[in-house]
Amino acid sequence: xxxxxxxxxxxxxxxxxxxxxxxxxxxxxxxxxxxxxxxxxxxxxxxxxxxxxxxxxxxxxxxxxxxxxxxxxxxxxxxxxxxxxxxxxxxxxxxxxxxxxxxxxxxxxxxxxxxxxxxxxxxxxxxxxxxxxxxxxxxxxxxxxxxxxxxxxxxxxxxxxxxxxxxxxxxxxxxxxxxxxxxxxxxxxxxxxxxxxxxxxxxxxxxxxxxxxxxxxxxxxxxxxxxxxxxxxxxxxxxxxxxxxxxxxxxxxxxxxxxxxxxxxxxxxxxxxxxxxxxxxxxxxxxxxxxxxx
Numbered sequence: 583x584x585x586x587x588x589x590x591x592x593x594x595x596x597x598x599x600x601x602x603x604x605x606x607x608x609x610x611x612x613x614x615x616x617x618x619x620x621x622x623x624x625x626x627x628x629x630x631x632x633x634x635x636x637x638x639x640x641x642x643x644x645x646x647x648x649x650x651x652x653x654x655x656x657x658x659x660x661x662x663x664x665x666x667x668x669x670x671x672x673x674x675x676x677x678x679x680x681x682x683x684x685x686x687x688x689x690x691x692x693x694x695x696x697x698x699x700x701x702x703x704x705x706x707x708x709x710x711x712x713x714x715x716x717x718x719x720x721x722x723x724x725x726x727x728x729x730x731x732x733x734x735x736x737x738x739x740x741x742x743x744x745x746x747x748x749x750x751x752x753x754x755x756x757x758x759x760x761x762x763x764x765x766x767x768x769x770x771x772x773x774x775x776x777x778x779x780x781x782x783x784x785x786x787x788x789x790x791x792x793x794x795x796x797x798x799x800x801x802x803x804x805x806x807x808x809x810x811x812x813x814x815x816x817x818x819x820x821x822x823x824x825x826x827x828x829x830x831x832x833x834x835x836x837x838x839x840x841x842x843x844x845x846x847x848x849x850x851x852x853x854x855x856x857x858x859x860x861x862x863x864x865x866x867x868x869x870x871x872x873x874x875x876x
Contacts, residue, residue, distance in 0.1 A: 585629050586611075587686075589636045594685050595711050596640040597647070598660030598696050600872065606643065610636045630722070637708055637726035644704035655794030657802065659862050660696035661869040662847040663687065664837075665829035687832030690715045693849035693862050696831070698748045702741050709734045710741035752854045759852045760827070760834040766850070766858065767825055767836055773817050775810050782806035783857040788813075793866035796845070809861065837873065844873040 589610055593603035610632055614622070625631045651658045663685050685691060690711070699707050705727050712718040712726065713734070720731040720738075727734055753759070762781060769777035788809045792798025803809050823840040828847070830837075836848040847870060851860035864870065 585632050588629070589632060591686050592633065592711065592716060593636055593640055594663075595690055595696070595699070595715060596637070596707060597643060598700060599869075600661050600663065600685075601868070602643060602647075606636055606639050609639055633712075633716075633718070634722070634726050637712060641704050641708050641727065644707060655792070656798055656800040657789045657791050658700070658793075659789060659791035659864050659869075660693065660700070662693065662830050662835070662849055662862075662864050662873075663691070664872055665832075687829075689832075691831050692833050693831050694748070694851045694860065695745070697860075697862070698745050701744055701748075703737075705729070706737045706741040706744070709737035713738050714742070754852055754854060754856055756834065758856060759850070762852050762856050762858060763834040763836060763850055764827060767827065770813055770817060771825060773814050775814055778810035778813060779806045781858055782809055783853060783855075783859045786857070786859055786861070788861040788863065790863040791866050791869070793868065795867055796865035798863070798865050844870055847873060 586607060589607045590603055593606040594600060597603055597606065613635055614628070614632060622628070665687070689695060699711075702710070708727055709720075709723050712723045713720060720734045723734045723738075724731045727737070729737070754762075766778070766781050769781060784806050785804065786806050786809055788799075788803040790798035799812070803812055821840055823838050823845070826837045826839065828835055828837040830847055830849045833849065835850060837844050838846040838848075845865065845867075847864045849862040849864075850858050853859050
């Protein structure tokens with residue numbers, strides 16, 4: 583169980599879903615405990631064995647996930663995570679939360695990264711995350727992916743190209759990103775369309791994920807003015823609510839609370855010129871479990 587945090591961090595990056603990651607960890611641990619004590623003793627490195635098993639389970643899961651997401655209602659966005667201090671599990675928060683169950687928040691878990699991961703093939707994703715994020719040598723990655731070390735090296739290289747192609751340039755530091763998100767929140771609450779347009783890149787994209795469980799626009803919205811007008815319409819029609827500045831996957835974001843529950847979590851990508859290039863709005867309640875008590 584001392585490996586649980588490592589396995590959960592790996593599985594979340596590979597699947598983009600906390601629920602799937604928890605299932606992967608549970609299945610991995612089950613396979614360990616189904617072995618006899620003699621079989622367990624024969625394994626020189628239990629941690630490496632568990633990682634290998636979890637990686638293979640994730641690889642299989644990613645293959646089936648493509649079919650499931652084809653039937654998903656609207657756009658699919660990875661599950662957003664709050665800051666560790668704001669993490670809520672089950673019906674209890676604070677001292678009742680096991681720190682080992684928290685995801686380590688770094689660049690590889692930002693929403694921008696996870697969205698690019700979704701564009702990769704399962705093998706590319708596994709090879710990149712294991713090697714570039716968790717620093718596993720290609721020889722070990724090859725055992726998990728079922729390809730040669732050279733092939734895994736090529737998979738990771740291809741994944742890096744996808745990430746480089748999706749980058750919008752250097753990102754401002756955390757304080758500047760937080761300032762942009764704060765100004766976006768103020769302009770939205772004031773229903774100031776000119777301020778909203780000014781904060782958005784002319785080619786900005788907004789994506790919403792309701793999963794058929796909550797109202798959401800089914801297709802991406804592109805263009806600063808279209809996004810600003812949509813968000814103003816939402817502000818006018820929405821029931822009473824409160825917008826909080828929150829950390830979302832390690833980056834400045836927003837959470838909208840209505841009737842005592844978090845109903846939407848917003849993640850942002852901010853370019854070097856302090857303009858927002860992407861907005862991801864997660865409204866599917868199944869993906870907001872860590873944000874409120876069950």
